[in-house]
Amino acid sequence: MLAVLQEHLVRDTRVAAADRDVFLHRLPQQLPRIVTSLSAVYGSGPEIWDVVARAVLTAWDAYAERPADLRDLDRQREGAAPWFTSREAVGGVCYVDRYAGTIAGLREQIPYFRELGLSYLHLMPLYESPAGNSDGGYAVSSYRRVDPALGTMEELAELAAELRSQGIALVLDFVFNHTSNEHEWARAAAAGDPHFERFYWIHRDRTLPDAFERTAREIFPDDHPGVFTRVDSTPAGRAASPFDPDPRWVWTTFHRFQWDLNYANPEVFHAMAGEMLFLANQGAQVLRLDAVAFIWKQLGSTCESQPQVHDLLRAFRAVAALAAPAVEFKSEAIVHPDEVIRYVHPEQCALSYNPLQMALTWEALATRDVTLLSAALAERHETPEGTAWVNYVRGHDDIGWTFSDDDAARLGVDPAGHRRFLNAFYTGRHPGSFADGVAFQDNPRTGDCRICGTTASLLGLEAEPGPAVDRILLAHSLAMSTGGVPLVYLGDEVGQLNDPHWRQEPGHGDDARWVHRPRRREADHERRHDLFSVQGRIFGGIRGMIAVRRRTPEFEGTTLIPFDTHNSHVLGYQRPGEHSLVLCLANVSDWSQFVTGETLSGFLPTATLLHAQSEVDLRGGILLEAHGFRWLRVIPVR
Ligand code: GLC
Numbered sequence: 001m002l003a004v005l006q007e008h009l010v011r012d013t014r015v016a017a018a019d020r021d022v023f024l025h026r027l028p029q030q031l032p033r034i035v036t037s038l039s040a041v042y043g044s045g046p047e048i049w050d051v052v053a054r055a056v057l058t059a060w061d062a063y064a065e066r067p068a069d070l071r072d073l074d075r076q077r078e079g080a081a082p083w084f085t086s087r088e089a090v091g092g093v094c095y096v097d098r099y100a101g102t103i104a105g106l107r108e109q110i111p112y113f114r115e116l117g118l119s120y121l122h123l124m125p126l127y128e129s130p131a132g133n134s135d136g137g138y139a140v141s142s143y144r145r146v147d148p149a150l151g152t153m154e155e156l157a158e159l160a161a162e163l164r165s166q167g168i169a170l171v172l173d174f175v176f177n178h179t180s181n182e183h184e185w186a187r188a189a190a191a192g193d194p195h196f197e198r199f200y201w202i203h204r205d206r207t208l209p210d211a212f213e214r215t216a217r218e219i220f221p222d223d224h225p226g227v228f229t230r231v232d233s234t235p236a237g238r239a240a241s242p243f244d245p246d247p248r249w250v251w252t253t254f255h256r257f258q259w260d261l262n263y264a265n266p267e268v269f270h271a272m273a274g275e276m277l278f279l280a281n282q283g284a285q286v287l288r289l290d291a292v293a294f295i296w297k298q299l300g301s302t303c304e305s306q307p308q309v310h311d312l313l314r315a316f317r318a319v320a321a322l323a324a325p326a327v328e329f330k331s332e333a334i335v336h337p338d339e340v341i342r343y344v345h346p347e348q349c350a351l352s353y354n355p356l357q358m359a360l361t362w363e364a365l366a367t368r369d370v371t372l373l374s375a376a377l378a379e380r381h382e383t384p385e386g387t388a389w390v391n392y393v394r395g396h397d398d399i400g401w402t403f404s405d406d407d408a409a410r411l412g413v414d415p416a417g418h419r420r421f422l423n424a425f426y427t428g429r430h431p432g433s434f435a436d437g438v439a440f441q442d443n444p445r446t447g448d449c450r451i452c453g454t455t456a457s458l459l460g461l462e463a464e465p466g467p468a469v470d471r472i473l474l475a476h477s478l479a480m481s482t483g484g485v486p487l488v489y490l491g492d493e494v495g496q497l498n499d500p501h502w503r504q505e506p507g508h509g510d511d512a513r514w515v516h517r518p519r520r521r522e523a524d525h526e527r528r529h530d531l532f533s534v535q536g537r538i539f540g541g542i543r544g545m546i547a548v549r550r551r552t553p554e555f556e557g558t559t560l561i562p563f564d565t566h567n568s569h570v571l572g573y574q575r576p577g578e579h580s581l582v583l584c585l586a587n588v589s590d591w592s593q594f595v596t597g598e599t600l601s602g603f604l605p606t607a608t609l610l611h612a613q614s615e616v617d618l619r620g621g622i623l624l625e626a627h628g629f630r631w632l633r634v635i636p637v638r
Contacts, residue, residue, distance in 0.1 A: 001049060002031060005056055014064040019071065023063050023322065030318040031056065033347065037314035040307075042266050051266045055315065058270055059322035062277030066324060069161065070283060077326040083169070084120075084286075084328065084351060084485050085388045087555035090546050091120035091171070091487040093395065095136070096150050098519045099490060103151035103159055110166055112525075116493060117546035120485060121163060122171035122288065124396060126150050130182050130257055133507035136396065136517070138173070138290060139180035139258045143275040153282060160283025169285035171330065176272050177291040178258040181232070185271075186259050189250075190233040198265045201251030201297065202231065208299075209249045216303040220254050221443045222510060227303075229256040253294050263295055263312055273319050280324035287320075289313070289349060293333045305339045313348040330390060334397070337380050337404050346386040354389035355402045356380060357482060361475050362399055362451075363418075365459065366425045366435075368589040370571040371411050372403060377482065377573055378562035379407075388558050389484030393475045393492065394458075398440040398450035398513055399426070416447065426451040426458055434460030434468065436498060438512045452512045455489070456538075457498040465534050467590065469495070470627035473541040474586055477629045480545045481584050483558035483575065489516075493542045494524040494535040548610050548631065554582040569593045570624060574634075582610065583632045587624035597621040603634035 005027070009020060034055050039048045066074075083089060092113060100106040106123070113121060125137030128145040137147070146153050160170040179186055188196035203209055209228040216227045231248040251260040261268050279287060296308040313329070320327050331349035333340050337356045344352045360373040383389060401422055405415035424430040426437040437453035451458070455475065461468040472495065479486040499518035508514040528539035549555045554577035561581070563572035569589035575582040583603070587593045600618040607616050610631040616622070622630060 001052070002027065005031075005053065008057075009060060012060070012064070019063075022071075022075070023060065026322050026325070027056070030322045033318035033321075034315055037311045037318065038266075038269075040311040041263070041269075041315070051269075054266075054270050055273060055319055056322065058273045059277065059319045062274070062281060062323040066281050067283075070281065070324065070326065073164075073285075073326045074324060082328075082350065082386055082388070085483075085557050087552060088550050089119050089485045090117055090480075090549070091122060091390065091485050092116065092118045092490045093122040093124065093171075093487055094490040094520075095124040095396070095517060096126050097147075098517060100520065102149070103146070103155045107159055107162060110162065110168070113168060114166060116488075116543055117550065118488075119167055120169045120171060120286070120487075122286075122487070125173045125175060126156070127175075130180050131507075133255070133257070133511070134180065135255050135258060135511075136513070138175055139178070139182075139255065140175045141180045141182040142184070143175075144278055157282045164283065164285075170283055171286040171288055172279055172282075172284040173290050174276050174279060174287040175290040176261065176276070177294045178252070178254065178260045181257045181259055183259075189259075190231055190246075192233075195267075199262060199268055199271070200259045201228075201262050203228070203249050204247050206249065209251075211299055212251075212297065212303065215300055216253075216297075218443070218446070220441060221445075222441055223255050224252065227251055227253055251297065253291070260294065260297070262297075263308070264297075269312065269315065273316060276316060276320065277323050280320060280327045285326060286328045286330050286351060288330045288332055290332050292331050292343060292349075293335050293339065305333070305335055305342070310342065310348060313343065317347055317349075334400060334402060336402065337376075337407075340402075341380070341383070344383045344387045344389075346384065350387045351390055351485065352383075352387070353395070354391050354484065355400070357389070357478070358392055358394065359399060359402050361393065361478050362426065362458070363401070363403070363422060364571065364588045365471055365475065366422055366433075369568050370586075370588055371568055372408065372413065374562065374571055374573075375407060375411060376403070377560060377571075381482065381560050383484075383558060389482075390487050391479040391482055391484045392487040392489070393455050393479050394489055394516070395487075396489065396513065396517055398452050399458075400450045419449075420447070423449045423451065426453065434464060434471075436460065436462060438498075438515050440512045452515045454496050454498050454516045454518065455492045456495040457516070461495055461497060461534065467627060469534055469537050469541075470625075472538055473545075474588065474627045474629050476542050477545060477584075477586060477631075478571070480542075480549055481555065481575065481582075481631060482573065483555075483560050486546075486549075488542065491518065491520055491524070493539050494521075494528050495538045496521060496524055544611060552582060552610055552631075552633075553577050554580065554633070564599075565595050566599050567593055567595055570595055580633050580635050583607070583634045584629070585622060585624060585632070586629040587627060590626050592626060592628075593624050595622045595624070600634075602637055604637060607635075608633040 127140045128142040213226040228249040233246045293304045296306040297303045329349040330351035331343035364373045401419045408415040426435045436457045440450040442449040459471040502514035503509045527533040527535035530536040554575045561574040565572040571586040
């Protein structure tokens with residue numbers, strides 16, 4: 001097979017001989033991966049060779065189109081140590097329209113991103129999508145066209161190049177579980193084209209939909225019950241006839257207008273591999289694999305995180321490694337922690353959101369107790385060599401309590417009751433709660449509920465600014481120091497509050513997540529250098545942490561060693577360096593807390609407080625003020 005492919009590629013005159021050799025050099029490593037992963041999904045009969053050959057040719061076509069500067073980047077990255085485990089890697093995320101209006105407007109913000117210290121920028125989906133509700137752009141109508149209101153694909157590629165020249169990697173979404181119902185494939189399927197009907201899960205009666213719905217989870221119950229919805233094949237602008245409805249049902253895990261792709265059909269894999277590499281060729285250095293857990297459906301299962309999901313990921317990864325090896329995958333699997341970690345592998349996703357640390361940071365701030373968070377850091381923080389977490393305080397989505405029930409029960413916590421408490425706490429229903437949050441997809445039938453709100457609003461900035469600023473800095477200090485890429489939801493670094501008008505925007509009224517996706521407020525940013533303002537205190541604090549992290553060699557890499565503070569209100573962990581360690585302490589309670597000299601007796605008495613560049617004596621112990629944290633360079637006693 002290798003020889004046949006080689007011969008084909010040699011005859012293709014689009015690529016110069018030297019560049020072709022680079023591709024051919026990658027082939028012996030990636031081809032076996034493609035064969036193994038695709039045959040695990042599509043069987044090992046003779047047809048598999050056609051599937052494999054098409055995958056390689058898709059990679060080759062994309063390689064032929066790959067701009068020279070990106071090919072250079074590929075060569076630099078291949079075999080080099082990963083950039084994303086560096087202490088300099090810090091991310092920001094924003095919506096282009098809400099943050100800067102257009103791609104051109106966003107370009108003007110690059111000096112600000114540099115001022116903050118970012119080296120990674122995730123732009124929320126900016127592709128063509130349905131007018132009105134498009135799930136924040138996660139209903140993609142074309143992967144090759146930018147939403148015309150934001151700009152063009154050429155502008156996006158230029159932005160990527162400009163960011164790259166300023167040391168910032170562009171991160172784009174690869175929304176590959178579903179397309180919008182307005183994507184040309186979906187339109188063709190709705191019109192009855194059998195080739196494109198097979199791109200989706202379309203059934204002409206309820207037999208299979210009923211069978212699947214017995215075990216598949218409802219994700220957006222406010223939008224529709226179960227996972228299937230009726231196909232609406234009525235031409236736009238005409239009302240569906242109640243007398244002659246379309247009999248077909250289509251799988252829609254999320255909204256009715258987001259049609260799940262059918263990866264059991266290898267055509268879908270090929271088509272999506274082509275779209276993925278198109279995005280890679282625009283200059284994205286990380287692709288965020290949206291809703292990855294859902295891409296394979298298996299009757300009788302939850303239809304989440306099935307083994308074939310991992311096989312397909314390996315296949316996508318190997319195809320990307322052939323055509324665009326500088327591109328990394330980031331997994332968006334907001335599932336049980338046992339499952340989240342299975343996506344984190346150099347041959348799948350080198351990066352992954354860390355929903356457990358995110359959720360337990362909020363949990364610790366509500367309970368003023370670090371037991372669950374500290375166990376998670378000790379037992380669930382490690383990732384394979386060459387991979388890293390993306391540690392975020394909050395994202396554009398809701399906060400869900402994705403901790404393991406078994407972990408909680410082992411630590412004496414009733415998982416269901418605890419989730420009820422956390423939901424009540426963050427929606428402000430719990431007496432004494434500081435939070436101003438909104439419930440999302442509250443499902444009385446299953447008891448499921450998630451939380452919306454900006455970091456500042458959830459941490460009480462309006463009601464009690466003083467403690468809230470400290471809590472905001474504390475939460476960010478964890479994301480900045482546990483190891484992995486810290487990711488700031490842009491605007492949170494100046495304490496942005498909930499958007500009180502979120503319901504009024506067209507298409508947003510039914511989706512409470514818009515409460516925490518406000519437009520950029522210039523007034524907040526203007527105060528960022530005023531240290532007497534809350535904006536200035538938060539901005540100065542976060543920017544200071546980024547600067548300290550950058551100059552601290554112990555923050556390189558991802559290794560974390562637990563540290564028992566003997567105080568359930570104070571989280572402790574160590575980041576090892578060559579001759580010293582950084583000991584991180586964080587008090588999640590509303591009162592001062594003490595870590596005794598005896599607890600710290602494993603270190604030499606003199607330590608350096610990194611943010612103040614001053615020395616402290618550990619023999620007398622460390623007193624942390626309410627919500628205080630310390631990053632201390634310590635030397636272990638030999
Ligand atoms: C992911 C996105 C979320 C979206 C969903 C469907 O979970 O983060 O915003 O609603 O996928 O695409």
